Amino acid sequence: MILLALLVVPLVAAGLSAAIPVRRAAQTVTVLSSVTTLILASIVAMRVAAGGVEGTGATASPVIAIPGFLSADALSALITGLVAFVSAAAAIYSWGYMEHTCAQHPGRLRLYYANYNVFVFAMLAIPLVVEPTLVWIFVELTTLSSALLVSFEDTREALEAAWKYVTLSLMGAGIALLGLLMLFSALEAAGGGTYTWAGLLAIAPHMPAPLIATAFLLILVGFGTKVGLAPLHTWLPDAHSQAPSPVCAVLSGIETTSVLYVILRLLPVVRASPASTLIHWMPVVGLVSVGVAAFLLLQVRDYKRLFAFSTVEHMGIILVAASLGSAAAHYGALYQILCHTVTKSFCFFAAGAALLSVTTREIASVRGLIRRAPTAAATLLLGGLAIGGAPPLAVFLSEFSILKAGFAEGQYVIAGLLAAFIAVAFFGILLHINRMVFGAAPDPRGEETGHSTAAAPPLPLSCRAMLIVGGALVVLLGLYLPARLDDLLRLAAGAWSR
Amino acid sequence: MMSASSAASILASLNALAGGLFLLSAFAMVATRQTRGCLLLFIYQSLLLAASAFLLAGEYGSWHLAEVGVVNLISKPIVVPWILRRTLSSEVYTRREIDQVLNIPTSLTIALLLAILAYFLAVPILGAVAPPFRSANVPIGLAGLLLGAYTLAVRREAVPMLIGILAMENGAFFAGIALSRELPLIVELAIASDGLVLVFVSGVLVRTIQHRIGSTRVGELATLREAASPREEETA
Numbered sequence: 001m002i003l004l005a006l007l008v009v010p011l012v013a014a015g016l017s018a019a020i021p022v023r024r025a026a027q028t029v030t031v032l033s034s035v036t037t038l039i040l041a042s043i044v045a046m047r048v049a050a051g052g053v054e055g056t057g058a059t060a061s062p063v064i065a066i067p068g069f070l071s072a073d074a075l076s077a078l079i080t081g082l083v084a085f086v087s088a089a090a091a092i093y094s095w096g097y098m099e100h101t102c103a104q105h106p107g108r109l110r111l112y113y114a115n116y117n118v119f120v121f122a123m124l125a126i127p128l129v130v131e132p133t134l135v136w137i138f139v140e141l142t143t144l145s146s147a148l149l150v151s152f153e154d155t156r157e158a159l160e161a162a163w164k165y166v167t168l169s170l171m172g173a174g175i176a177l178l179g180l181l182m183l184f185s186a187l188e189a190a191g192g193g194t195y196t197w198a199g200l201l202a203i204a205p206h207m208p209a210p211l212i213a214t215a216f217l218l219i220l221v222g223f224g225t226k227v228g229l230a231p232l233h234t235w236l237p238d239a240h241s242q243a244p245s246p247v248c249a250v251l252s253g254i255e256t257t258s259v260l261y262v263i264l265r266l267l268p269v270v271r272a273s274p275a276s277t278l279i280h281w282m283p284v285v286g287l288v289s290v291g292v293a294a295f296l297l298l299q300v301r302d303y304k305r306l307f308a309f310s311t312v313e314h315m316g317i318i319l320v321a322a323s324l325g326s327a328a329a330h331y332g333a334l335y336q337i338l339c340h341t342v343t344k345s346f347c348f349f350a351a352g353a354a355l356l357s358v359t360t361r362e363i364a365s366v367r368g369l370i371r372r373a374p375t376a377a378a379t380l381l382l383g384g385l386a387i388g389g390a391p392p393l394a395v396f397l398s399e400f401s402i403l404k405a406g407f408a409e410g411q412y413v414i415a416g417l418l419a420a421f422i423a424v425a426f427f428g429i430l431l432h433i434n435r436m437v438f439g440a441a442p443d444p445r446g447e448e449t450g451h452s453t454a455a456a457p458p459l460p461l462s463c464r465a466m467l468i469v470g471g472a473l474v475v476l477l478g479l480y481l482p483a484r485l486d487d488l489l490r491l492a493a494g495a496w497s498r
Numbered sequence: 499m500m501s502a503s504s505a506a507s508i509l510a511s512l513n514a515l516a517g518g519l520f521l522l523s524a525f526a527m528v529a530t531r532q533t534r535g536c537l538l539l540f541i542y543q544s545l546l547l548a549a550s551a552f553l554l555a556g557e558y559g560s561w562h563l564a565e566v567g568v569v570n571l572i573s574k575p576i577v578v579p580w581i582l583r584r585t586l587s588s589e590v591y592t593r594r595e596i597d598q599v600l601n602i603p604t605s606l607t608i609a610l611l612l613a614i615l616a617y618f619l620a621v622p623i624l625g626a627v628a629p630p631f632r633s634a635n636v637p638i639g640l641a642g643l644l645l646g647a648y649t650l651a652v653r654r655e656a657v658p659m660l661i662g663i664l665a666m667e668n669g670a671f672f673a674g675i676a677l678s679r680e681l682p683l684i685v686e687l688a689i690a691s692d693g694l695v696l697v698f699v700s701g702v703l704v705r706t707i708q709h710r711i712g713s714t715r716v717g718e719l720a721t722l723r724e725a726a727s728p729r730e731e732e733t734a
Contacts, residue, residue: 133685137692144699159707160719167659171650174666181674189627208626238722
């Protein structure tokens with residue numbers, strides 16, 4: 001029941017935000033509903049981590065709502081929890097941010113919130129639905145509901161970004177659809193069974209190799225486009241930089257991960273099938289993304305694109321870790337998913353704060369931010385350090401655990417390259433952020449183009465609140481991982497390496 | 499018994515005919531120079547997809563495939579053009595010359611190579627499925643998918659690009675109906691309604707682009723890149 005409630009709440013909120021023409025009703029409804037989903041998702045995660053419900057006793061027993069359609073095991077619970085977390089944080093952040101952005105057209109806010117809630121609904125459904133073709137529909141729905149969010153600011157650039165996003169994602173979806181239909185035929189050829197993730201895993205050893213291999217490659221290319229795996233990432237920095245900042249936080253923080261989840265679900269199936277040699281190529285696919293993103297990071301001109309490229313990099317890291325063989329690497333991949341989501345959403349909150357303060361996205365025209373907008377500057381610096389993987393913070397720990405697992409497995413080339421690319425990306429991110437935050441005071445041109453050196457206007461209250469909460473979580477996650485969360489990660493990793 | 503098997507073989511050859519026409523419509527979509535022609539070809543292609551679903555339903559005796567046929571017959575040739583007409587102004591369709599990045603003979607040559615590639619990709623797949631389902635649908639559907647993707651890549655006009663996406667989905671289904679015959683109806687309906695939402699959302703987006711930029715030549719939108727000249731400042 002709780003899983004159904006998780007899906008119904010955002011849908012009701014979408015309807016209400018579109019329907020009630022009262023000022024600030026949409027904001028209130030969205031914040032309330034997303035906090036409710038966060039509580040529900042935490043309950044699901046707690047139950048799964050505690051080892052099951054209603055005395056089933058078995059480890060990692062899923063919370064089942066409708067057998068064959070809706071259920072949550074440890075991996076689903078983790079992704080659901082993260083979706084709920086980011087969408088709640090971004091909903092609160094949106095309150096002040098969007099009111100500021102939409103000052104001229106308050107009526108458009110209802111459109112924003114209605115789309116936002118449908119988007120959240122679709123992302124929550126992806127990990128909870130276990131029928132692969134239905135999952136495809138929800139992936140498609142995330143694209144369609146977020147397209148108008150990406151184009152929300154209605155500038156030429158935003159429309160271009162939205163069009164690229166829609167065409168490339170939908171093209172990928174078409175390819176993935178054939179992959180999923182072929183997966184179904186692989187299931188039938190192997191003797192049938194229920195078309196669910198568990199059903200596929202159970203029958204994987206009997207699947208004909210050409211069918212499962214082709215199906216997996218089609219899904220990898222199709223959904224890989226949506227995840228932003230290089231060289232199919234070209235739309236990602238556009239869409240993730242032109243959307244309003246809270247939407248960027250959701251897109252980069254969790255949407256890409258929730259689609260990557262579908263590929264991650266198939267990895268154990270392929271590993272158990274006669275086409276298991278494919279898995280050995282997956283770290284290469286991941287490394288290409290990490291490498292391409294790390295070097296493109298060096299030459300960005302727009303600080304929101306900086307974080308967008310960092311998302312491409314992290315998707316690659318997760319894919320590399322997930323396709324290594326050991327349980328330690330799988331644990332690292334899941335830990336990385338957790339740390340990346342929390343940190344990246346915070347990075348975009350900080351970038352949004354900077355954008356509100358200086359009204360430009362160009363790195364070159366932002367200098368000495370620490371003097372003009374201390375809050376934005378400090379959070380941007382913390383975000384940059386955290387996402388780059390500076391030592392005491394969470395992403396460092398997760399990346400370290402992945403590298404350690406890689407070396408322990410004897411994958412020296414893969415782990416070595418990964419470490420090198422991560423170092424390049426760290427250097428790239430900090431180079432740009434450092435210039436923006438501490439760079440010499442704005443050049444005289446600043447006054448001419450209207451960028452005064454005077455202190456920036458204060459940030460909206462809800463933005464400041466989310467910056468503080470997000471920053472605290474980023475720091476805390478590096479120091480302390482709650483035992484239940486650790487259990488959840490271990491259960492998910494265990495189920496994966498079976 | 500004899501008559502049943504000969505009936506099945508007639509259905510199979512009719513299905514092969516539908517497949518041939520399907521592939522032809524995909525080629526024509528690459529070559530056409532008119533937006534309206536593109537849309538018409540998409541409608542023909544969807545009708546052929548529905549026809550193939552009905553023929554395979556008869557051949558295999560599968561109700562699921564007949565449902566696929568009905569859902570496709572209603573959604574794609576009727577509802578999709580209706581939504582497009584409602585969301586977009588008629589000006590979009592009256593434009594005659596829609597250009598491509600490459601000229602048409604080159605495009606057709608590449609399309610031919612893609613179709614041959616699809617055939618070679620399909621051979622190992624056909625080898626892996628049980629004999630009665632080794633139909634021509636798989637290579638033709640794959641070719642439809644690749645040609646749709648190719649159309650999407652070389653077109654610069656929004657509506658033909660959108661139709662390219664829909665053609666890709668048609669191709670995926672054309673192969674899919676031969677491979678997975680027992681897909682639940684709910685999935686079928688969900689995919690069809692998803693296609694309609696797709697057309698609606700993209701239609702709204704195209705309309706906004708038209709209002710804002712004054713044309714639907716989305717190929718000209720190319721400001722977002724790494725080495726771009728510093729663009730106009732945007733206010734948040």
